[in-house]
Amino acid sequence: MQKYSGKLAVLYQGVGDIQESQALADRLAVPLYESLVNDCPESFFLSWREGCLKLLDKELLKKGGLVVDISPRNGEQRSWPAPKQDALAQALGRKTKTVVDATTGWGQDSLHIFRMGYELLCIERSQMMAELLVDGFNRLTEEEWMRKLNxxxxxxxxxxxxxxxQTLDVPPDCIYLDPMFPPKRKKSALAKKSMVVLRDLLGDDQDKDRLFEVALNVAGKRVVVKSPDYAEPLGEKPSESYQGKLIRYDVYLKS
Ligand SMILES: C[S@@+](CC[C@H](N)C(=O)[O-])C[C@H]1O[C@@H](n2cnc3c(N)ncnc32)[C@H](O)[C@@H]1O
Incomplete structure (x- = not known):
C-alpha cells in the first residue's frame, strides 16, 4: 500500500460535513487541516470544492484543482455509445466487448472506453486516485443522460x-495498460498538469514489465499498451500499433 505521509493532507474548507473529510484523512492515514499552515510539510491536498473532490498542489490552491473530469473529450460525440472510430477504438479491436483498464489513473481513457459502450472494469492501485475516481464515478452516475439510459x-x-x-473469474477480451513511463526530458512543457502531479506523487511504475506479463497471460484476446511515442514497446514486437498524438497504442494479440 502506498504511503502518503509528508506528501498529502486533507484540507477542510467548510464544504460539507467535516466528518467526511476526517474519514477520508483516516482512510488515507494523512492529516486533516482546517486551514493552511504555512510550514506544513505536505505539498498536495485533497479537498471538496464545488461538489467535487479535488487534488491541489500549493500552486493550484487558489486556482481550481484537479478532478476526475467526467465530461466528454473535445470532439467526442455526446450521444451514447459514441462511435468507435479513433486510434484507441482501433487498438481495442472490433470484436472486443469487455475491457479491463488496469491502470485507471485519472480515468480519462476509461471514461472514453466507457462512453464508446464497452463493458469496463477499472483497477487503480493508488488509494488517493481511487478516492478521486469514486467521487468522479459517483458524479457520473448522477448525470441525467446516465439516468435516462439506466x-x-x-x-x-x-x-x-x-x-x-489473476483473480478475475472471466478473462476480459482486452486488458488496457497505460503505466507511467519515465519522461523524455526532466520537464516537458507538453506534459499535462494532471500527469505531472501524478508522477510527483506516485513516481514511475517500475513494475510495468511484470504487469504486462500478467496481462498477457490473463487477457482473453488482446493487450493494448499506451505509451509515449519515444518509448520502446513494453513487450517484444507488437502485433499492431496505432499512432495517436504523441502517443502510440501497441496491440498484442493472443494466438
Ligand atoms: C499514467 S497513469 C494512467 C492514466 C489514465 N490512462 C488516464 O487516462 O487518466 C498510470 C496509473 O496507473 C496506476 N498503476 C500503475 N501500475 C498499476 C498496477 N500494477 N495496478 C494498479 N494500478 C496501477 C498508477 O497508480 C497511475 O494512477
Whole structure:
C-alpha cells in the first residue's frame, strides 16, 4: 500500500460535513487541516470544492484543482455509445466487448472506453486516485443522460492489478495498460498538469514489465499498451500499433 505521509493532507474548507473529510484523512492515514499552515510539510491536498473532490498542489490552491473530469473529450460525440472510430477504438479491436483498464489513473481513457459502450472494469492501485475516481464515478452516475439510459458507472477495484487480474473469474477480451513511463526530458512543457502531479506523487511504475506479463497471460484476446511515442514497446514486437498524438497504442494479440 502506498504511503502518503509528508506528501498529502486533507484540507477542510467548510464544504460539507467535516466528518467526511476526517474519514477520508483516516482512510488515507494523512492529516486533516482546517486551514493552511504555512510550514506544513505536505505539498498536495485533497479537498471538496464545488461538489467535487479535488487534488491541489500549493500552486493550484487558489486556482481550481484537479478532478476526475467526467465530461466528454473535445470532439467526442455526446450521444451514447459514441462511435468507435479513433486510434484507441482501433487498438481495442472490433470484436472486443469487455475491457479491463488496469491502470485507471485519472480515468480519462476509461471514461472514453466507457462512453464508446464497452463493458469496463477499472483497477487503480493508488488509494488517493481511487478516492478521486469514486467521487468522479459517483458524479457520473448522477448525470441525467446516465439516468435516462439506466447506465451504471464502471466498477472500480482498488489494488495492484498484478494481483487482481489473476483473480478475475472471466478473462476480459482486452486488458488496457497505460503505466507511467519515465519522461523524455526532466520537464516537458507538453506534459499535462494532471500527469505531472501524478508522477510527483506516485513516481514511475517500475513494475510495468511484470504487469504486462500478467496481462498477457490473463487477457482473453488482446493487450493494448499506451505509451509515449519515444518509448520502446513494453513487450517484444507488437502485433499492431496505432499512432495517436504523441502517443502510440501497441496491440498484442493472443494466438
Ligand atoms: C499514467 S497513469 C494512467 C492514466 C489514465 N490512462 C488516464 O487516462 O487518466 C498510470 C496509473 O496507473 C496506476 N498503476 C500503475 N501500475 C498499476 C498496477 N500494477 N495496478 C494498479 N494500478 C496501477 C498508477 O497508480 C497511475 O494512477
Amino acid at each position: 447506465l451504471k458507472a464502471p466498477k472500480l477495484l482498488w489494488g495492484n492489478a498484478i494481483e487482481l487480474l
